[in-house]
Amino acid sequence: MRDYYTPGEVAERFDLTLDTLRYYEKAGLLRRVDRSPSGHRRYRSDDVELLDMIRCLRDTDMPIARLREFAELVRGGDNTVPDRLDLLQNHQERLNERMAEMRKCQTVIQHKIDYYLGVLADRAPEPVKETS
Secondary structure, three states, rough: OEEOOOHHHHHOOOOOOEEEHHHHHHOOOOOOOOOOOOOOOOEEEEHHHHHHHHHHHHHHOHHHHHHHHHHHHHHHHHHHHHHHHHHHHHHHHHHHHHHHHHHHHHHHHHHHHHHHHHHHHHHHHOOOOOOO
């Protein structure tokens, strides 16, 4: 992994807009971004690794406040590992509950699809019988 990445490279890697990337910075999910000697923003490789985890947590509906808490714990060093583990285990439990609810909804939807397919099959015109 390289030492630094441009905002464009990071945005492309995670399919983000530059505005979203700046929002993550302002929300405290990423530490203060370094600047190159020419003044351009650049991200450290550990910022990119953290952003990978943040995207995963965000995609599973972790609120921004919890994401910020997680990011701060990561930046706090190895002594925060128990707190990070607790935060992730709690999130995993909520995610498991949500997935179970989604599976129930999926079953209801599939039942309705099957019902409608049956209704349409009953309405299908009978094939025309050929007569000689």
